[in-house]
Amino acid sequence: MAEPFLPGRVLAAIRIVLLGVTAILQVGLAGSALFQNRSGYHPGWLNETAYAVLLVVVVASAAWVLRGRPVPAAVALPGAAVVLLAAAAAATTVPPQWYLLPQHWAFGLVGWHLLLLLLDRIRPLLAAFALHALVGGTQFLLAAPLDRIRLGETAIAISSVLGFQLAVGLLVRWVARRLREVTALVAERDRAATRAALAEQWERDQRARSAGQLGTLLPLLAGLADGTLDPRAEDVRAQCALAAARLRRLFAENDDVPDPLVHEVSAALDLAERRGVEVSFAVSGEAVPVPTPVRRALTEPVLAALAAARTRARVSLLRTEAEVRLAVLADFAVTPWIPARSPGVEVTSSSHGDRTRMEARWQVTS
Structure with missing residues (x-):
């Protein structure tokens, strides 16, 4: 079923904003962190490849988003899988002491890509965020030294980053649902007003027809009453x-x-x-x-x-x-x-x- 006109326009505008935010964050913040990481412990080609894949996802999504349309499921679902794989691959090159720091650029960036791809599909979006948090947390637990302070800081970082991004997605869906409800109420109000106007017009027509019929009937009744007929x-x-x-x-x-x-x-x-x-x-x-x-x-x-x-x-x-x-x-x-x-x-x-x-x-x- 096609989305109502107003919610569709609002969602189209939000998708364009998400596209701009994702592009700016990738080029501005993630790009800077990536190039600063060239002197890290592992070769930079895997990081760069993951970065390039995420950039391709942004460009491909723009082909639909800039036309006011959601990314189709045939592209969005495989694209989300590619985004998660790229994030996991990039994380393998990050030294343990850099986890959840700017050098760990892919972890915080990927959530925006997921929103861009899956904003109109809430269940796949929740599943993708859960899988991203699970993979990222598992990679951290396997690579970083375990202590209570470090675990607490990591949990707070993961929940704050992913929680904010997920809250954005849920808020957008809530706003869209409310707009659909308002649009439906306005449409029903307009239909009711139209029905009332039609009923009023019909009543006027009926009165006019009845008056016309009585106009021809009254002289006949008067003639019968006064005996002239x-x-x-x-x-x-x-x-x-x-x-x-x-x-x-x-x-x-x-x-x-x-x-x-x-x-x-x-x-x-x-x-x-x-x-x-x-x-x-x-x-x-x-x-x-x-x-x-x-x-x-x-x-x-x-x-x-x-x-x-x-x-x-x-x-x-x-x-x-x-x-x-x-x-x-x-x-x-x-x-x-x-x-x-x-x-x-x-x-x-x-x-x-x-x-x-x-x-x-x-x-x-x-």
């Missing part, structure tokens, strides 16, 4: 049926279903069947995404036809990759209300004897 008249009953169908469609728009268009048409068919209209519904083609405003424009002719239908109605839905066509054929008791033309949706109607066909068409690619 006769509920026994066919056209008034058709208006009531159309208003009920629109409300039912509005409720159906809120349902979470895989095929909203079919669901909304089915809701209108159910109301027509309750009025005693014999209805059939045929669907062809796979479901395609249809925006809510387009679905309203497509279903409006069907709602108007079903509201005016007397005994029978046949609804057909044809869907292709290019267009969606919704048609209704019904026998009307009264002339149905013809919906206004909607942008993107074409509505046509034609009569065949005592039946009228209405069709709404939407071009998917438009």
